[in-house]
Amino acid sequence: MTSTTIRAPDDASLVYGSAPFAGVTEYGVCGNCGLALRGEYCSACGQRAVRGRLNVPAIAHQVASEVMNLDRGILFTAVELTRRPGEAIRDYVRGRRVRYTGPVKYFVLTVALTTFATTQLGVLDEVASGMFGHSGPGAAEVARRASEFMSQWMTLFMALGVPFTAALTHRLFRRSGFTYAEHLALNLYSYGHQSLGLALALLVGHWLRNVEGLLVTGWMFGSAGYFAWTCAGFFRVRPRSAVPRALLSAALGTLAYTIFAVLVLGIATEIGGG
Numbered sequence: 001m002t003s004t005t006i007r008a009p010d011d012a013s014l015v016y017g018s019a020p021f022a023g024v025t026e027y028g029v030c031g032n033c034g035l036a037l038r039g040e041y042c043s044a045c046g047q048r049a050v051r052g053r054l055n056v057p058a059i060a061h062q063v064a065s066e067v068m069n070l071d072r073g074i075l076f077t078a079v080e081l082t083r084r085p086g087e088a089i090r091d092y093v094r095g096r097r098v099r100y101t102g103p104v105k106y107f108v109l110t111v112a113l114t115t116f117a118t119t120q121l122g123v124l125d126e127v128a129s130g131m132f133g134h135s136g137p138g139a140a141e142v143a144r145r146a147s148e149f150m151s152q153w154m155t156l157f158m159a160l161g162v163p164f165t166a167a168l169t170h171r172l173f174r175r176s177g178f179t180y181a182e183h184l185a186l187n188l189y190s191y192g193h194q195s196l197g198l199a200l201a202l203l204v205g206h207w208l209r210n211v212e213g214l215l216v217t218g219w220m221f222g223s224a225g226y227f228a229w230t231c232a233g234f235f236r237v238r239p240r241s242a243v244p245r246a247l248l249s250a251a252l253g254t255l256a257y258t259i260f261a262v263l264v265l266g267i268a269t270e271i272g273g274g
Contacts, residue, residue, distance in 0.1 A: 072099040077106055081193045085226070086233015089189050093182045103185040107192035111159070114195040117202045160260065162187045165253030169231065172245040176235045190230050194223040224250060 029035065030042040031050040041048050077100045080088035092100050101109075162184065170183040178186075201215040227250050232242035 074101045074106070074109065077101040078193070078196065081189060084233065085190065085193065085230040086235070089186050089230065090234050090236075092189075093178070093185055103188035103192070107159070107162070107188040107195075110192040110196040110199070114199040114202075117199040161253060161257030162191055164256045165191070165249055168249035168253050169246070172249050173231070173235050173237075176237075178235075186230070186234055190227055194219075194226060197223065197226075 028037055028049060028051075030037055030045060030047055032047040033042060033045045035042060035044050037049050077088075080100070088100070089103075092103070166180065166183040166187045169186065170178070170180050173183075198216075198219050201219045205211055205215045224247055228239070228243040228246040231237075231246035232239050235242060
């Protein structure tokens with residue numbers, strides 16, 4: 001007995017009850033790929049059955065389910081990365097992924113949030129002023145251009161730093177058996193969550209005033225400890241073995257990333273100044 005694949009018309013807009021269509025079940029057809037649905041979700045592409053046109057309540061429900069859902073999505077991922085980071089990332093790498101926001105998406109969202117916080121709170125202006133504000137005539141203009149450059153490319157710089165650290169953890173934890181891509185997932189999640197912590201620290205510092213430096217310093221030490229804790233859980237090794245290797249990989253990765261960023265920033269400001 002052969003099975004017949006039933007597809008919707010070319011516009012793929014058919015919804016159950018809107019028009020006669022032989023073989024269509026009560027679930028209608030998939031609006032994404034056009035296959036007849038045999039349940040609430042499409043067996044081919046995984047999209048949920050669409051009922052009617054898009055409206056504001058549907059958008060509000062989607063936002064709530066994606067952002068505020070404690071059982072899956074961004075908020076669930078953030079909670080899990082806070083309370084059991086190593087085990088949560090290990091779950092994702094081992095295939096339990098439906099409840100988690102992917103590492104790339106999570107990293108991009110959290111780093112974008114941090115970039116927004118730093119630019120809106122004027123942190124990058126202070127950093128650029130400290131780097132270039134005392135470099136001679138025209139220092140203020142150089143600092144201004146440096147601040148603008150960092151605000152535009154900070155997210156890219158942070159993203160470029162992840163492969164450095166992933167390569168180091170892949171080398172230092174090579175006996176764990178994880179691939180480089182899986183080390184990338186580990187570092188994307190970890191650095192994304194650290195970025196979220198930085199954004200929160202900057203917001204608190206902006207409200208409390210005069211404690212920004214203390215909070216950022218605390219964040220730096222906290223991030224190092226967080227990464228070591230994450231590695232211990234992810235690789236399932238003793239802390240005395242995981243902590244030195246995690247801290248070494250984080251330090252060397254940060255150093256490589258910083259040197260690269262400063263060189264690119266210096267070249268960019270020189271070109272802009274010319």
